[in-house]
Amino acid sequence: MSPTNQDQKERLFTRKWRWLKAFPERLKAKACEVSANTKKIAQDDPRRVIHSAKVGLALTLVSLFYYYQPLYDSFGFSAMWAVMTVVVVFEFSVGATLGKCLNRGLATLAAGALGVGAHHLASLSGHIGEPILLGFFVFLQAVTSTFTRFFPKIKARYDYGLLIFILTFSLISVSGFRDDEIIELAHKRLSTIIIGGLACVIITIFVCPVWAGEDLHNLIAVNVERLANFLEGFGDEYFKTTADGESTDGKSCLGEYKNVLSSKNTEESLANFARWEPRHGHFQFRHPWKQYLRIGTLTRECAYRIDALSGYINSDVQVSLEIRSQIQDACTKMSLECGKALKEVASAIRTMSKPSSADRHVSNSKTAAKNLESLLRSGLWENAELLAVIPAATVASLLFDVVKCTEKIVDSVHELASMAHFKTVDRTVSPEKEEVPHDIEQLKPVPKIDSPHVVITVHGSTSAAFPENGTTPHQYY
């Protein structure tokens, strides 16, 4: 053996030994990571832990079918359908669970009836024709149902139902070939599914229910508020009036809007689930969920503009302080008033009351926009180098867009308020607060409903405060 070979072997051995020696440490680190992850997932949304316990409860309850002798005698092997139903149907929100239950139940009923019919028809065609005809039925049904699942509207609401339709039809029509007690089979399957489904529905509704509608409602409010946070902080951050020490705190809330950019799918699935939900809390059965999607779309459009704006906060090409200070007041006012309007609108959605002062803030921001326009028209920067002005001009221009977007969002929330009969809130605002001065020192958050300057009168059935939990709605699975 050559010395180099020996050397290589030794090195390999040393490496392997090190790897082995470090293994317990790595395992420990991995375990720490997993436990930290678990803690984070549970803390982000404690309803996840409750949901897990609910699934365990429902499953254990349904297992009674196997334990309890008389029930077993009447259902026998079919009782496993109940267990299956619980596992497959139990979803995080009430709407998703109800939707799956109804889909499963109705599809089983329809496919069972059709399957029995197909079996009967096939049995008339003799010993040779029967399997051929049954195979043809199964093929035809599978092709049609599978293709139907491609229709976007059907896919959104009835996808699971079609899957169960294919499944039940195939099982019933084909197993019938062997079993003459086909109707009993269909009946057993349906009744065990109903039992499993009922267990799920009862537990999901009565044990700490998670309403998809409420989550959608909160998500839209949170998203609007995220834009508001950006806009309220943007002026300070762009014109760097705050001390450097504070700016890190500001940035974290400036980055929040990024979550809005990709919220489309979550919103759509929540809206689809919400449509299955019965009346709950402040929400009717036919609550205008579609209007929430419209608000969501407008919010995203505004977020795209804001994404473009955010590029200028820490841009390489910094505008000279002189130029910036000239437009500072007007720009800060525009962005701040938009932020206030959006915050007002978000809190109106949360409390399900008509937004009262949002229009005032919008018109304030429009006035600020007009001021900026006339400022620019007055030849403010005539002596400045044009290139240095461009970033500032772009910021102004994007802010004009944001004002337009904000107006649209406020309008769509007004529509929602009248569609969903939000309660009217009369606010007697003390007159000296009516006109917000242009001064930067006045930058402070929109008056909270419980602020001493605001008197609330609620016209409506329920005045219980809507929970203001700012948690990110759970990622549905």
Next chain:
Amino acid sequence: MSPTNQDQKERLFTRKWRWLKAFPERLKAKACEVSANTKKIAQDDPRRVIHSAKVGLALTLVSLFYYYQPLYDSFGFSAMWAVMTVVVVFEFSVGATLGKCLNRGLATLAAGALGVGAHHLASLSGHIGEPILLGFFVFLQAVTSTFTRFFPKIKARYDYGLLIFILTFSLISVSGFRDDEIIELAHKRLSTIIIGGLACVIITIFVCPVWAGEDLHNLIAVNVERLANFLEGFGDEYFKTTADGESTDGKSCLGEYKNVLSSKNTEESLANFARWEPRHGHFQFRHPWKQYLRIGTLTRECAYRIDALSGYINSDVQVSLEIRSQIQDACTKMSLECGKALKEVASAIRTMSKPSSADRHVSNSKTAAKNLESLLRSGLWENAELLAVIPAATVASLLFDVVKCTEKIVDSVHELASMAHFKTVDRTVSPEKEEVPHDIEQLKPVPKIDSPHVVITVHGSTSAAFPENGTTPHQYY
């Protein structure tokens, strides 16, 4: 009866009669709509029709278990698991089907083994302790597995496996309470699942396969191309050099980019499916799918800027022709060169060759940006009213951003090319084409690979052309 009452009744009757008379027409209209929809869905992606036929085929084949006597004798009632597996597991793409098959198979194996163990352990604890212990096991297992499904990484790849794990464990451990042949049950379930899964895998791979990886690859290329189309058309559209008659044609391709804004979820699920797929076509087993997601993210960032840009095409505040004509050349050049670079990159992804001339286009666009900068620095608009200049300045500024985004996209595609060992294409471009003059008349699409001026030498194993189908990848379900 008062005459008004009579009147009302008559009117109601007339309305009902009209509704009834119009009913067949409405039914016909509805049928026409459905058939038009069906045609559109089938034409948008003909693979949907093939997929439906494949599902029908697999299901009919598996039904043979019931028809064919000897097989029925050995599997009996368990054969229905094979039918269920086919219905539940057969997905549109190979990757999704394989992922579900593997998840189902492995989860059944693991849960079966654990279930048998739990059953054995419980049976040792006597007649009273057994159901209590079994219930406890089922509860514990359901809670843990359900909570594990909330981990984002696990959810993305193993969600279905965990569902099947809960299902199988509950069925085996609980049904074992009744059935002493528990190991036989587990064995039957596993083997029928393998048979059903194999039928799906064989049909999905060998009958017109749909590869999620290929779809992701095409989707990324198409998305980059959509941005390129916008940028190539933007100059003409914004500066309105084209005749009015043509502008409608241009606008349709200018709106394409909107599809890019919300493509995140599709891309992510395609990437998750692609990771299950074996080597196919030009794609290795460990193709760098994550890099596609990175390109996708950069593409979306660019799309946000483009969305802001598009607001200026038909803005109310139109810049005077004089001002626009001054920056027209430079802006058009910037946007056009970015478009060309992106188109080159998109076609490089499609043909899986290294992008050769994209860098040249990027540096051209950077040169144009510098030209615009010096143009602006020269005090071009000193006499113009500043307010009138702002939209033009914003467009210029957004175009600067787009150039930066384009550079990032090109860089990330270069990374992809080296990661995935794209083939090198030597292009001997005729020298007189190297310098594209600033003239607008020269605006034409990037030279195609088969253009007479370009000589291609392919270094690589396969030089077969990659299919250039520009169809939008199917919406996965």
